[in-house]
Amino acid sequence: MSFKDREEAYESQYVHDESLKFRIQARRDKLFGLWVAEQLGKKGNEAEQYARDVINSDLSEPGDEDVKAKVRQDLQAANVEVHDHLLDRRLDDFHQEARRQIMTE
Template sequence: MAGFDDRKKGQEGKFAHDQEMEFKVMVRRNKLLGLWVAELLGKTGADAEAYAKEVIISDMEEKGDEDVFRKVRGDLDAANVEMSDHRVRRQMEELLASAREQIAAGN
């Protein structure tokens, strides 16, 4: 019975760790996305960092990526920056892969 309990605790610990890592990856992806969009909007320095934080916070509205997409899409549209939905979503995917690599490397 002790072996079963140990295995159960190990699986619960792994699940918690995996969830924490996924959260960190998504926060990193959203920051990278925010910095990318900030550059397109002509923001630099502290303004770019502040915008990236807005993008990170926008991900707390609902599960999934649609809240983040709506945020950046709306901001790009408001600034008259021409960018297709496909390009924004593709950038999100590419930055997700970059974020996973960075987090895995301990950066």
């Protein structure tokens, strides 16, 4: 295998890994958004739209703070008390679930 072949293989693997990470993150955010929508009393299309809004909020900045800030604000506006440690726990749970789902597709 030539150096160029190895370089192309590494680049291909990197693109695949980044794509996989993005898909898992988006799925996690959707699951999280649907859970938050349930806490807010949203159902059906309204819950789906809320989940899309959560996904889009995660594109603002690296990390999870943008997602947590969005849902924290929405929960507070609806007078729904959810502590940060529960948000963190649910994000972790949904990350594992999203990984499982993506890997079995």
